[in-house]
Amino acid sequence: MSATRQIDRGGPDRPVSTDVNGAGPVPADQVQRSRSSRPVWDEEPTPVGKGLKGLALVIICAAVVVPLYTIVLTSFSTQASITRAGGLVLVPGELTLDAYRQVLSGGVVTRAVLVSVGITTVGTAVSMVVSVLGAYGLSRTGSYGHRVILFALLITMFFGAGMIPTYLLVSSLGLIDSYWSLILPTAVSAFNILILRGFFMGIDGSLIDSARIDGAGDWRILAQIVLPMSKAVTAVIALFYAVGYWNAFFQATLYINDSTKQPLQVVLRSFVLQGVDVPGSVDVGSGQVASLAVQMAVVVIAIVPVLMVYPWVQRHFASGVMIGAVKG
Amino acid sequence: MGHLARLRRDRSLLLMCLPMLALLVVFAYIPIAGNVVAWQNYSPFVGIRNSPFVGWSNFERVFADPSFWDAVRNTLTITAFQLVFFFPVPIALALLLNSVLNTRVRVAVQSIVYLPHFFSWVLVVSIFQQILGGAGLLNRLLAAAGFDGVDVITDPDAFLFLITSQAIWKDAGWGIIVFLAALAAVNPSLYEAAAVDGANRWRRMWHITLPALKPVIILLLILRLGDSLTVGFEQLILQRDAVGAGVAEVLDTFVYYRGVRNGDWSYAAAAGLVKGLVSMLLVLAANKVAHVFGEQGVYSRR
Numbered sequence: 008m009s010a011t012r013q014i015d016r017g018g019p020d021r022p023v024s025t026d027v028n029g030a031g032p033v034p035a036d037q038v039q040r041s042r043s044s045r046p047v048w049d050e051e052p053t054p055v056g057k058g059l060k061g062l063a064l065v066i067i068c069a070a071v072v073v074p075l076y077t078i079v080l081t082s083f084s085t086q087a088s089i090t091r092a093g094g095l096v097l098v099p100g101e102l103t104l105d106a107y108r109q110v111l112s113g114g115v116v117t118r119a120v121l122v123s124v125g126i127t128t129v130g131t132a133v134s135m136v137v138s139v140l141g142a143y144g145l146s147r148t149g150s151y152g153h154r155v156i157l158f159a160l161l162i163t164m165f166f167g168a169g170m171i172p173t174y175l176l177v178s179s180l181g182l183i184d185s186y187w188s189l190i191l192p193t194a195v196s197a198f199n200i201l202i203l204r205g206f207f208m209g210i211d212g213s214l215i216d217s218a219r220i221d222g223a224g225d226w227r228i229l230a231q232i233v234l235p236m237s238k239a240v241t242a243v244i245a246l247f248y249a250v251g252y253w254n255a256f257f258q259a260t261l262y263i264n265d266s267t268k269q270p271l272q273v274v275l276r277s278f279v280l281q282g283v284d285v286p287g288s289v290d291v292g293s294g295q296v297a298s299l300a301v302q303m304a305v306v307v308i309a310i311v312p313v314l315m316v317y318p319w320v321q322r323h324f325a326s327g328v329m330i331g332a333v334k335g
Numbered sequence: 336m337g338h339l340a341r342l343r344r345d346r347s348l349l350l351m352c353l354p355m356l357a358l359l360v361v362f363a364y365i366p367i368a369g370n371v372v373a374w375q376n377y378s379p380f381v382g383i384r385n386s387p388f389v390g391w392s393n394f395e396r397v398f399a400d401p402s403f404w405d406a407v408r409n410t411l412t413i414t415a416f417q418l419v420f421f422f423p424v425p426i427a428l429a430l431l432l433n434s435v436l437n438t439r440v441r442v443a444v445q446s447i448v449y450l451p452h453f454f455s456w457v458l459v460v461s462i463f464q465q466i467l468g469g470a471g472l473l474n475r476l477l478a479a480a481g482f483d484g485v486d487v488i489t490d491p492d493a494f495l496f497l498i499t500s501q502a503i504w505k506d507a508g509w510g511i512i513v514f515l516a517a518l519a520a521v522n523p524s525l526y527e528a529a530a531v532d533g534a535n536r537w538r539r540m541w542h543i544t545l546p547a548l549k550p551v552i553i554l555l556l557i558l559r560l561g562d563s564l565t566v567g568f569e570q571l572i573l574q575r576d577a578v579g580a581g582v583a584e585v586l587d588t589f590v591y592y593r594g595v596r597n598g599d600w601s602y603a604a605a606a607g608l609v610k611g612l613v614s615m616l617l618v619l620a621a622n623k624v625a626h627v628f629g630e631q632g633v634y635s636r637r
Binding site: 191 | 338341342344345348349350351352354355356358359361362363364365366367368369370372377382383428431434435436444446447449450451454456457460461462465470471475504508523526527530531535536568572573587590591594595603604607608610611612614618619
């Protein structure tokens with residue numbers, strides 16, 4: 008993938024791509040490595056060594072998968088199965104959708120999901136527009152004001168203003184209890200912009216030059232040449248931003264006091280960690296659904312969007328994205 | 336070319352930078368200036384403009400405050416502990432994964448271990464509570480096997496272990512990305528030549544693989560040291576109540592509780608400013624050290 012090659016300038020001396028699904032073309036040196044057969048010079052490992060390695064891999068994967076499995080299973084279990092198990096369910100018993108029906112029937116959790124979806128969508132859109140424009144605007148060394156603007160961006164990576172002055176500013180802008188307080192202060196990530204910029208700078212200059220000779224301005228070059236060539240990196244950065252907005256928790260506890268505007272992570276915290284029965288979210292009277300099932304259903308709802316986007320973007324995680332970025 | 340001509344030539348580029356600059360000025364630079372409250376006796380009722388200046392007294396209070404130094408100590412303890420018990424994990428994982436020849440297995444394991452990086456801290460802490468908490472899965476299995484229960488979540492002595500295992504669960508998998516990249520860049524013929532010369536797999540790892548990882552390890556180590564004063568803020572604030580401020584109060588939570596919770600704005604701003612400045616110096620120093628080691632560091636002049 009030419010994309011990952013170019014972005015990798017800051018990293019190891021050879022271009023690397025962890026195009027893990029093997030979906031895209033892989034650099035030649037990796038093709039050899041990815042064959043499953045053992046090279047002739049390599050000795051066969053001992054059976055014990057092989058066994059230990061396999062065991063280690065199984066334990067590592069289980070450490071991630073088993074907690075997720077039992078949480079998902081519990082969220083679909085009836086009160087009877089949960090009582091029989093004494094808590095989280097490991098062996099499937101009777102299954103039901105009641106927990107989800109209850110949680111998504113229009114209470115606090117439903118509203119929180121909508122709030123989080125809204126913030127994530129709008130926030131990612133704002134961040135991407137600002138970042139792509141900024142990254143392209145900074146991608147030509149020697150352009151007017153280039154050094155000053157880049158420096159202004161870099162400083163924010165080394166010195167953060169701190170929580171108190173930022174809080175005082177947000178509050179004096181009247182953004183307390185406004186959804187914008189969850190978007191605007193974190194909309195620009197210097198790190199992400201530098202990744203994009205590094206990528207844009209790696210695009211073959213002759214393409215851009217010939218477009219310019221043909222009379223294309225920078226806006227057209229960005230829209231018709233640079234962006235179409237940067238789909239992978241743009242997708243990864245959009246994922247980074249989206250995950251950031253979806254997962255943001257502390258911002259909301261700082262800036263949102265109105266309980267009807269809380270995003271999902273805050274509700275998840277009070278519901279699962281603090282064990283608070285969020286008013287209106289659970290029909291206490293019926294007592295049909297295990298509160299543990301309901302709690303786990305909220306956990307699952309918080310995970311699902313990540314799981315949905317993950318496979319799409321995961322194959323683009325290029326090693327170079329991480330390393331190349333940190334270089335100014 | 337004159338300024339005006341260059342300005343005209345690059346006006347679309349500048350225009351593109353404008354939204355970014357506006358957000359930076361408002362949400363990064365104005366708050367930096369807002370740190371003047373650290374020299375004031377700030378009151379939200381009169382605002383920054385009318386709050387009286389009090390010189391360095393807030394800083395004097397910070398430095399004379401034992402609970403500030405407790406927070407510093409907790410922060411550094413966590414950093415040191417995680418340097419020993421978290422930092423090497425991704426390296427070991429990367430070596431393990433790199434030794435797996437079957438591509439399918441490798442890809443599958445990678446996809447699984449990267450995943451928790453994208454979960455929120457609320458989620459990770461919730462999951463740990465369900466598994467390790469007093470009424471959690473672990474205790475149930477222990478009780479079923481006839482052992483006494485342990486409550487890792489509320490035990491201050493186990494707190495370092497708890498937060499470090501959470502950090503490993505969430506981020507160790509993601510951390511292997513850079514190491515795998517460095518490993519993939521090793522020329523396979525080096526291994527072949529070493530094998531022909533009679534080096535077994537451990538000697539090959541020692542003489543080829545580890546030297547290939549050294550630059551990345553040094554870079555990440557230095558970055559982590561530069562970031563010593565920052566330990567998972569959301570992670571800690573979520574668990575501070577369960578385990579108590581005695582072990583869970585770090586600099587960032589200290590600033591939050593003093594400022595936002597207790598309304599001692601100027602004092603908290605002073606503490607936060609001290610932390611910010613020291614952090615910046617540490618990062619710059621770390622970068623210097625990286626250059627001395629001949630590495631690229633975080634930034635380099637073009």
